Amino acid sequence: MDLATFLVQCLNSVQYGLLLFLLSSGLTLIFGIMGVINLAHGSFYMIGAYMAFALAPYLGQHFITMLVVGVILAVVLGYLLEWAFFSFLYERDHLQQVLMTFGLILVFEELRAILVGNDVHGVQPPEWLSGSFSLAGMMSYPWYRVFAAVACLVVAFAMYWMVNRTRLGMMVRAGASNRDMVRGLGINIKRLYRIVFAMGVALAALAGMIAAPMASVYPNMGSGVLIICFVVVVIGGIGSITGALVASLLVGFVDTFGKVFFQELSGMSIYLLMAVILVWRPEGLMGKRS
Secondary structure, X not given: OOHHHHHHHHHHHHHHHHHXXXXXXXXXXXXXXXXXXXOOHHHHHHHHHHHHHHHHHHHOOOHHHHHHHHHHHHHHHHHHHHHHOHHHOOOOOHHHHHHHHHHHHHHHHHHHHHHHOOOOEOOOOOHHHOOEEEEOOOEEEEHHHHHHHHHHHHHHHHHHHHHHHOHHHHHHHHHHHOHHHHHHOOOOHHHHHHHHHHHHHHHHHHHHHHHOOOOOEOOOHHHXXXXXXXXXXXXXXXXXXXXXXXXXXXXXXXXXXXHHHOHHHHHHHHHHHXXXXXXXXXXXXXXXXX
């Protein structure tokens, strides 16, 4: 491998890892803080990608506006879903949570087939993000991938600031540690969970909208990323946003370079990584010991 190819793979690893963080941070909030095993999280990623496909003919050249509109729609969807379905799952066991969220996957897939069919679609990036640039005369790199990485990085910093520097983040962290104590302090834990769930759905949908111009929009696209998201959450430590960021970048590098150097083992490289880390730290990289 020459230097230019190595640098391209490094940039791809960072970009993929940051996109993975955007997707898995929502699962970290829902699974780590609310304690709900949400198998439908990958479906929110798929919904985001299809929203980009649906909005692109109208707002494609106003890409930032399209992302904002999509996030607002996703927040509304998440708020309604939490009120209608997930608010009844907190006191149920994990088997019932798995069955309920698996049922939602089937519902979302049927609705997708009815509304847009089973064809594979593509979404073009806006003109101001099309093309590529030369880096040190050695390689060219697409502007859109740079935009995707920067957008995910901005969201990562916003998440860190919200969780660690705001009153809402303080309540979220307290709710993750002891929900009964938070309820005893007079905080409306139901409203707090509703906000957290809507944020998780919005993050997954935003990841889908950003990923749409880089990959095709196709049925069942949420199923593949769901398992990787759970791997990231387990490696980073359940409930840790910082751990999710570190784990996402780690998985991004291992998966990208595994496909280049060890193609025969690329399918299991991230699972080997997870096994090694869990032997070393069973609670994850930044998880808390029980």
